[in-house]
Amino acid sequence: MTDASAAPQDAPRLAETFAEVEDALLSRWPETRLEPSLDRIEAFTELLGSPQRSFRSVHLTGTNGKTSTSRMIETLLRALDLRTGRFTSPHLEKMSERISVDGEPLDDEAFVRAFNDVAHYTHLVDAEQEHPLSFFETMVGMAYAAFADAPVDAAVVEVGMGGSWDATNVIDADVAVVLPIAVDHAKYLGEDPATIAAEKAGIIKPGAVAVLAQQTPEVAAVLLERAAEVGATVAREGIEFGVSSRTPAVGGQVVSLQGLRGRYDDVFLPLYGAHQAQNAAVALAAVEAFTSGTLDDDLVRAAFAEVTSPGRLxxxxxxxxxxxxxxxxxxxxxxxxxxxxxxxxxxxxxxxxxxxxxxxxxxxxxxxxxxxxxxxxxxxxxxxxxxxxxxxxxxxxxxxxxxxxxxxxxxxxxxxxxxxxxxxxxxxxxxxxxxxxxxxxxxxxxxxxxxxxxxx
CATH class of the missing domain: 3.90.190.20 (Mur ligase, C-terminal domain)
Structure with missing residues (x-):
């Protein structure tokens, strides 16, 4: 007779409910505890069959604006009839908000399934590595596996912190988006914007298009140097693309955007602030770079009119x-x-x-x-x-x-x-x-x- 208690101690405990997944993830290293290395996430994704290689991607870094811009990029890609995955952090109200497929966060059942799909491998990585997988690394593995399983045509992925050694950086994105860089997380990333930019520039990969929001001169120099090093094409806000005009309006603003391949006028954006207009210009350029073509005017207007960004004004x-x-x-x-x-x-x-x-x-x-x-x-x-x-x-x-x-x-x-x-x-x-x-x-x-x- 088999005694259930004699099961191997390192066997994964599969979850049955959302609360159990939440508990299992929160029992791991928190997002605030960092050990700069891609070793664990690389070992993890390798065991998962390198799911991140099964879809094209847009990767975003920067100090502020990542989530709003991610949501805009995803909305534009979905308007082009592409199936999308989106990974953002942190969440506002519920952990599953971080992983979206087809524009919607995973429901409780799908979130449990995504966790159980990778749970078989987490303990293997824990046993082999000096430090166990963190909460964030596990979430990244869950997201990439869920995107591959869907399967998605394109993933929009926001870094957790930094760039080079952020767990998301096991993808080689077609388009790397760098939003404005300022000082934040100084303890981990550095005390000045240029040092921080060197870390964030790590998401710019050979052959990619680097879509750069307006930056201070010292930050721009670091990003351009990285792009030159790896042979990435550069698109800069204020030069290759940007906001041509904006007028505050009821419920948001009306903007004219100069894209990489066309100008789009009278675009209603249901979000407030010049920073959101700039995010929209960056999102537009990123999607033009991703698709290598001009977008239909009506499609762009319809997509931006649908954009939401909870918790942002x-x-x-x-x-x-x-x-x-x-x-x-x-x-x-x-x-x-x-x-x-x-x-x-x-x-x-x-x-x-x-x-x-x-x-x-x-x-x-x-x-x-x-x-x-x-x-x-x-x-x-x-x-x-x-x-x-x-x-x-x-x-x-x-x-x-x-x-x-x-x-x-x-x-x-x-x-x-x-x-x-x-x-x-x-x-x-x-x-x-x-x-x-x-x-x-x-x-x-x-x-x-x-x-x-x-x-x-």
Whole structure:
């Protein structure tokens, strides 16, 4: 008689539910713990049969804008009747958002199946390598295997962090997209943009097309040097492609985009801010490079009109208006501030801010200060969150004591801010056009989104 308890200890435990997959993945090294190497992911994908070689891909890096641009690229590719896979990170509300096929995140059943398909091999890699597979590496393996299994015609893949040694970089993408580079994750990537650019440039592969968003001169020099080294073709925003014009409009903006092979006028983009218009130009150039052809005007207009980017200047509620934006570094906050000036006339605008411990909280708050009448400092539910009290001390230095309150519970913080926005006279501002901006972290915004969607 066989005793089930005598099964090999290293045999994988297959999951039956989404919660079990989540638990198994979260028990691995978190995304914040890094050991710069492609050894584990290369061993993992090799055991999986190198699924990443079965589809063409567009690979994106940069400091901000990756997820929005990924969603735009995917929407354009789907309009061309290509079957797509999309891998993005981090997620806003649910882990399975990271892996999409045909424009939709994997449902619970498909997510469990994707995990079980690779679970047989995770323990083999763990046993052979100095360090076990991380959460992120396992997710990348799941995504690439799911894309191969679908099968997809094209994958749109966003790096997790950096480029050269990011786990996603086992693909050799046809098109490498580099969005604007600024300082973030300095502990891992470097203290200045040029050093960070050298790491991110690693996604530019021999023979690829490198689609480069507008960069500072020192960053551009690093990227161009890498492209020359590997023989990649370069397309630069402001030279080979770009935004010809943009006008804020109800629900977004109307843009004219100069692509690599054509100009596309009167394109409605249902997202706010000049940065999203620039993301759209980058996405268009990436798809033109991927398809090697001019796109139909009507197809481009129809595709961009469908684009969504949850948690990116997303109006989640009215009366008062509540806007969510996942800006988590000064560069991202600058884009939000410019969009607020450009597209909205909220008065008062009350901020609900929750940031991660390792982020430049003072830098983010300093950028937002001229635009916020009042700020409610809060925190999200993760251990990595800066405490509301610590953030409050930083905010008091930036805003002054009279414009800051500290409310650790996120739901209460949003309620406090909504009350202040609705009762503008309490802070000497006219009633009627008040709004709340929830920002500071993808996690904070994801948790707020979950709370507010339930109330709509």
């Amino acid at each position: 997303e109006i989640i509620r009215r009366s008062p208006t509540i806007v969510l934006d996942a800006a988590h570094n000064p560069h991202g906050a600058e884009a939000v501030a410019a969009a607020l000036e450009d597209s909205f006339s909220f008065s008062p605008l009350v901020g609900v801010v929750g940031v991660m411990e390792d982020k430049d909280a003072e830098g983010v708050l300093a950028v937002l200060e001229p635009h916020l009448t009042f700020v409610v400092c809060t925190q999200n539910s993760t251990p990595r969150s800066m405490s509301a009290a610590a953030l409050g001390r930083v905010a008091t230095e930036v805003f002054g004591e009279d414009r800051v309150s500290v409310v650790p519970d996120l739901a209460e913080a949003i309620d406090r801010a909504a009350t202040l926005a609705e009762a503008g006279e309490a802070i000497d501002v006219s009633i009627g056009a008040g709004a709340v901006l929830v920002t500071g972290s993808v996690v904070t915004v994801g948790e707020a989104r979950g709370l507010l969607k339930g109330r709509r």
